[in-house]
Amino acid sequence: MSAGAMQKDRSAQEGTKGPLVEIEGLRRVFDLSRPWLNRMIEGGGRVTLTAVDSVDFTIREGETYALVGESGSGKSTIAKMMVGLLPPSAGSVKIGGADMWNARDAGAIRAMRRQIQMIFQDPFASLNPRWRVRAIIEEPIKAFGLIPDGRDRIERVGELLSLVGLDPRDGQKFPHEFSGGQRQRIAIARALASNPRFIVCDEPTSALDVSVQAQVLNLLRDLQDRLGLTYLFISHNLAVVRHVATRVGVLYLGRLVEEAPARELFSSPQHPYTKMLLDAVPDIEMAGVERQAIAGEIPNPVNPPPGCHFHPRCPQAMAHCARDIPPVHLVGSARVRCHLFADR
Amino acid sequence: MTTPTLSVRNLRVEIPTRRGVLTAIDDLSFDIAPGEVLGMVGESGAGKSITGSAIIGLLEPPGRVAGGEIRLAGERIDNLSPDQMRRVRGRRIGMIFQDPLTSLNPLYRIGDQLVETILTHERLSTKAARAKGIKLLEEVGIPAAEARFSAYPHQFSGGMRQRVVIALALCADPELVIADEPTTALDVSVQAQIIALLKRLCADRGASVMLITHDMGVIAETADRVCVLYAGRLAEIGPVRAVVKHPQHPYTKGLMAAIPTLVGDPDATLAQIPGSMPRLGAIPAGCAFNPRCDYAFETCRTKRPGIYGAGTSDASCFLHSPADAPSAPAEVLRAADRSGIVLASEAKETIT
Numbered sequence: 251m252s253a254g255a256m257q258k259d260r261s262a263q264e265g266t267k268g269p270l271v272e273i274e275g276l277r278r279v280f281d282l283s284r285p286w287l288n289r290m291i292e293g294g295g296r297v298t299l300t301a302v303d304s305v306d307f308t309i310r311e312g313e314t315y316a317l318v319g320e321s322g323s324g325k326s327t328i329a330k331m332m333v334g335l336l337p338p339s340a341g342s343v344k345i346g347g348a349d350m351w352n353a354r355d356a357g358a359i360r361a362m363r364r365q366i367q368m369i370f371q372d373p374f375a376s377l378n379p380r381w382r383v384r385a386i387i388e389e390p391i392k393a394f395g396l397i398p399d400g401r402d403r404i405e406r407v408g409e410l411l412s413l414v415g416l417d418p419r420d421g422q423k424f425p426h427e428f429s430g431g432q433r434q435r436i437a438i439a440r441a442l443a444s445n446p447r448f449i450v451c452d453e454p455t456s457a458l459d460v461s462v463q464a465q466v467l468n469l470l471r472d473l474q475d476r477l478g479l480t481y482l483f484i485s486h487n488l489a490v491v492r493h494v495a496t497r498v499g500v501l502y503l504g505r506l507v508e509e510a511p512a513r514e515l516f517s518s519p520q521h522p523y524t525k526m527l528l529d530a531v532p533d534i535e536m537a538g539v540e541r542q543a544i545a546g547e548i549p550n551p552v553n554p555p556p557g558c559h560f561h562p563r564c565p566q567a568m569a570h571c572a573r574d575i576p577p578v579h580l581v582g583s584a585r586v587r588c589h590l591f592a593d594r
Numbered sequence: 595m596t597t598p599t600l601s602v603r604n605l606r607v608e609i610p611t612r613r614g615v616l617t618a619i620d621d622l623s624f625d626i627a628p629g630e631v632l633g634m635v636g637e638s639g640a641g642k643s644i645t646g647s648a649i650i651g652l653l654e655p656p657g658r659v660a661g662g663e664i665r666l667a668g669e670r671i672d673n674l675s676p677d678q679m680r681r682v683r684g685r686r687i688g689m690i691f692q693d694p695l696t697s698l699n700p701l702y703r704i705g706d707q708l709v710e711t712i713l714t715h716e717r718l719s720t721k722a723a724r725a726k727g728i729k730l731l732e733e734v735g736i737p738a739a740e741a742r743f744s745a746y747p748h749q750f751s752g753g754m755r756q757r758v759v760i761a762l763a764l765c766a767d768p769e770l771v772i773a774d775e776p777t778t779a780l781d782v783s784v785q786a787q788i789i790a791l792l793k794r795l796c797a798d799r800g801a802s803v804m805l806i807t808h809d810m811g812v813i814a815e816t817a818d819r820v821c822v823l824y825a826g827r828l829a830e831i832g833p834v835r836a837v838v839k840h841p842q843h844p845y846t847k848g849l850m851a852a853i854p855t856l857v858g859d860p861d862a863t864l865a866q867i868p869g870s871m872p873r874l875g876a877i878p879a880g881c882a883f884n885p886r887c888d889y890a891f892e893t894c895r896t897k898r899p900g901i902y903g904a905g906t907s908d909a910s911c912f913l914h915s916p917a918d919a920p921s922a923p924a925e926v927l928r929a930a931d932r933s934g935i936v937l938a939s940e941a942k943e944t945i946t
Contacts, residue, residue, distance in 0.1 A: 320781035429870045430638075459637035459808065459871075464852035464864040471863070486782065489811075489854040493864060516856065530786040532811030534838050534850065535857050547753045547784050 267311035270448060270480050271332070275341035278302040278327050282552065299552050301327040303504040304341070309497075311447075314474065314481040316491040316512070318527070319501030322551050325484045328501075329450050332482065333368050334359075345448060364394045367441035371453035373433035377425040383436055384421030387411070390444040410439040414469060431462035438469065442477070450482045455490060467494060488531050492516050500524050503551055503559040510584035520586045522564045558589065566590060597668045598625035599770050599802040600649065606661035607641070607648050607826075609874075616874040618644045618657065619826045623901070626770065631793065631803040633817030633834065635810060637871050641826040642806045646772045648672075649804070650687055651679040667769060685715045688763035688801070690792075692775035694755035697762075698747040704731075704758055705743035708765060715766035730761040735791060753784035757791065764795060771796055774806045789816050810853050814838050822846050825872055825882040832907025842904035842935055843911045845883045881912070889926050889935075893919040905936040916940040 283289060283296040302324040309315040317325045330336035332343050334350055343350040345366060348358035367390075370376040377386055387407045390396075397403045408418030414435040425433055434454060441449055451470065455463040471494060473479060485491050491498060495512040500523065508521040519525045546563040549555055555562050561571040571589055579591035607619035619641045626632045634642045647653045649664055651674070664672040671682055683689070691697045699707060708727035712718060718726065724743075731739035734757040747755055756776065763771055773792060777785040793816055796803050805817055813820050814834060821831040822843065830843040841847040851865035869886045872878060878885055884894040893912055902914035912919035913930050916938050927945045931937055937945075 320783065431870055460810065461637065461849055461852045461867040462870055464854075464866040465868075467854070468863055468866055487854075488782075489856050492856060492860045493854045512860065516860070527782060528856065530782045531856060532785070532789070532809060532815050533856050534810050534814040534853055535855050545787075547751050548781060 267313075269308040270311045270346060271309040271315075271482070272344040273305060273307050273328075273332070273341070274344075276302055276305040276328065276331060276338055276343065277340040278324075278331060278336070279339045297552060300554075301504050301551065302331070302338075305499075305501075305504075305506045307497075307499055307506065307509060309448075309480055309482060311480055312474070312478050313496045314483050314494050316483040316485060316495035316498045317501060318485060318488060318491050318498060320486060320527075320548050322503065322548055323501040324504040325486075325501055326452055329368070329452050329482065329484055333366055333450050334363070364390075364396075364444045365447040366450070367444060367446040367448070368450045368452065369434075369437050369441050369454045372457050373430055373437050374457070376437055377433055377440075379425055381424075382421065383411075383423055383425065383428075386425070386436065387421070387440050387443050390440060394444050396444060406443075407439075410442055413442065413473070414439045415465075429462070430458050431465055434458060434462075434466050435469065438466075438473070442473070446479070448480045448482070450484070452484045453486070454483075456485070456487070463490070470494065488516075488528060489533065500527070503548065503554050505559060505587060506585075507560065507587045508584060510582075514582065514584055518582075520581045520584050520591070521560075521588050522566050522590070523560045526563070558587075596628060598665075599628050599630075599667055600626040600804065601665040601668075602645075602649070602662070603665075604662040605645070605648060605659070605664065607644055607653065607657060608660040609657045611656075613875065617826060617877075618874060619648065622662075622823075622826075622828050624821050624828070624831055626802045626804060628769075628802055629797065629800050630819065631796070631805055631817045633813035633820040634804060634806040634823065635808065635813055635820060636823035636829075637808065639825075639871060639874070640823040642808075642823055643774055644826075645823070646774050646804065646806050650683055650689060650772060651676075652683075684711065684768070685766040686768050686770065688766070688768035688771040690756075690759055690763045690771065690773040690776045692778050694752065694759045694779070695747065697759050698755060700747050703744050703746055704750070708743075708758075708762060711762055712765050726765070727761075730765055731758070733795065734758070734761045734764075735787075736761075752780055753788060756780060756784075756788050760788075760792060760795065764799065764801075767799055768801060770802045770804065772804045772806070775808070776805070777812060778807065778809070785812070792816075810838070810849070822849070825877050826874065827882055828901060828910055829883070830904075830907055830909040831901075832905075832909075836906045840905060840934055840936075842907050842914065843883075843909040844887045844889050844913075844930075844935075846909075847933070847935070848886075848888075881910070889913060889930050891919075891921070891923055891926050893921055902938075913941070914938055916944070 278301045280299045280301055282299055319325050331338045337351055345362055348355040348362050350359055384407050387410055388403055391403055397406055407421050411418050411420055416435055455466050483494055498512050498515045499506050499509040502523050508524045519528055557572045557574055558576050561567040568589060576587045576589045578585050578587050581591050603623050605619050605622045609616045609618050636642050648659055659672055663670060666686060705727055709723045712723040712726055728739050728743055736742055736754060736757055777788050807813060817834045820834045820837045822829045824845050830837060830846045837846060838850060841850050848867035854864060867886050880896050881894045881899050884890040899910045899912045901908050901910050904914040913935055924945050927937060927941050
């Protein structure tokens with residue numbers, strides 16, 4: 251294992267390059283109301299769910315930005331809006347300076363599309379079972395018309411397969427002939443096929459076993475070092491995030507409650523929710539250590555608590571937490587949405 | 595010596611398929627002492643859940659117990675008739691499954707499900723059963739238990755549903771609780787609560803627990819001992835701290851190093867085990883782990899290792915048995931010794 255050779259200080263990469271992705275005031279509201287006629291006859295008003303609420307962050311070139319949060323926190327909704335699968339209700343997603351959801355930038359975005367790719371959670375669902383691996387990986391190359399010549403394309407597919415640690419001859423096989431980890435490698439090869447700059451990884455290792463998870467995480471880091479990729483890494487597993495991220499954003503019910511460089515977030519978390527999350531993760535290093543379990547569960551996002559969404563579970567909640575939405579405060583290099591830091 | 599609550603000896607589970615008979619569990623033996631929490635870990639397909647199903651007699655056909663013995667408090671339960679087994683399940687062995695939504699009937703009120711289960715196992719009046727049910731719900735931490743008694747499963751959140759399932763599993767005061775991935779479907783913050791609850795309730799009642807999970811973190815914080823499975827075979831079994839901190843089987847070693855943790859250097863590359871676990875139809879000859887093992891030598895490829903004492907644990911690896919594998923090359927032994935594997939004294943002598 252060439253651990254030493256590949257090891258490098260990831261935090262040193264920060265701040266060396268300009269922003270690639272800029273998210274501003276991003277908001278997404280889903281309408282869960284029953285049909286109009288039912289509302290008229292049976293009564294009851296509109297029901298909406300704010301999945302993502304005024305989220306801002308930037309991702310610099312070559313960085314891995316991780317979004318963490320429990321189910322219902324809006325992680326995947328943000329990812330979908332970033333790759334162009336779901337229009338936001340408000341706010342903007344700028345990638346390479348072009349606004350994804352602004353018609354004036356349509357031309358620039360079409361050119362940008364090639365540079366944005368996505369890796370999904372379940373490698374059993376994200377690969378077409380009736381296509382050979384070669385066709386799966388070839389698809390983006392064809393779709394963007396990158397390599398017109400068929401033979402060159404096959405050669406490129408072979409290269410991509412070797413890049414992710416598979417045999418070029420594996421292109422002849424079907425997805426069912428591979429294990430979960432190998433399938434995720436195929437999904438990565440497909441994402442790399444269009445020479446992207448930015449890859450959104452939505453829980454890329456949650457469906458994998460630990461020993462295979464380590465292989466895929468190491469591969470993603472290795473590819474980033476070699477190809478200068480920028481990642482948005484979505485995960486609910488904090489230990490995994492700690493190993494890949496340069497910056498981390500913590501989501502709670504659609505709001506970004508804390509954002510900080512990875513090292514700081516894990517060594518000195520500021521927001522009470524971040525502290526609670528870090529404390530709740532079962533860790534093999536904690537064998538035999540008793541600890542306090544936290545109270546409560548994530549409330550229903552359809553009617554979240556007013557003010558700070560976290561206040562009913564917060565051990566440090568104050569009277570106005572239930573009333574006022576906390577603004578973003580700067581604490582060191584972290585941005586924290588919490589009233590505790592108001593007077594600093 | 596006290597009789598173990600559960601004793602599994604040389605268990606063998608086979609699944610006949612069109613392409614031949616697959617051996618899902620091969621020669622697995624372990625004990626669970628009264629009041630003990632035994633963690634069962636392994637990757638998907640290692641046979642954790644099948645072991646659980648075999649114990650409670652709910653193997654999915656065509657799977658079958660093809661050999662070995664399962665004893666509950668000294669009595670054999672693997673050869674009971676389905677009718678007798680039904681009386682063991684629920685009353686003497688409680689079960690908690692991964693998805694609380696599928697283990698509760700969505701059409702019945704929570705309270706009715708509890709009362710029904712209590713009345714199946716105990717001779718009580720409906721009124722007394724209801725009182726007991728409410729008390730159980732309070733014990734598992736459901737607020738306003740009396741009012742929620744008549745609620746339906748969909749009116750509960752995931753964590754609350756799993757609490758109800760725990761109440762159902764414990765309502766007949768079983769000697770053994772088999773919890774199969776009880777927290778996998780839950781969020782981290784809720785997971786910690788459920789684990790603490792399960793641990794406390796079983797400790798109060800003196801019930802033994804077999805905790806099946808793929809999450810080593812959960813095991814590390816909950817179990818007293820841990821049993822690591824690989825391709826349907828026992829790799830290592832021992833006290834949880836020893837297995838986590840000083841693993842003695844090369845597979846366990848690789849597994850522990852591959853788990854990302856919240857301490858240590860985040861920039862270090864994670865250790866990885868090359869390849870993946872073999873499918874049941876393609877388990878290599880000799881030790882099942884040999885193609886992925888850093889320490890494999892000739893004997894490992896031809897002969898299957900037994901279970902040998904290794905420090906405070908037991909491991910199925912020839913590194914711990916100079917008698918069974920006299921041909922172990924000195925450089926392999928030296929490398930193993932350097933990496934913290936406790937060699938037998940004879941082997942230690944040969945390399946020094």
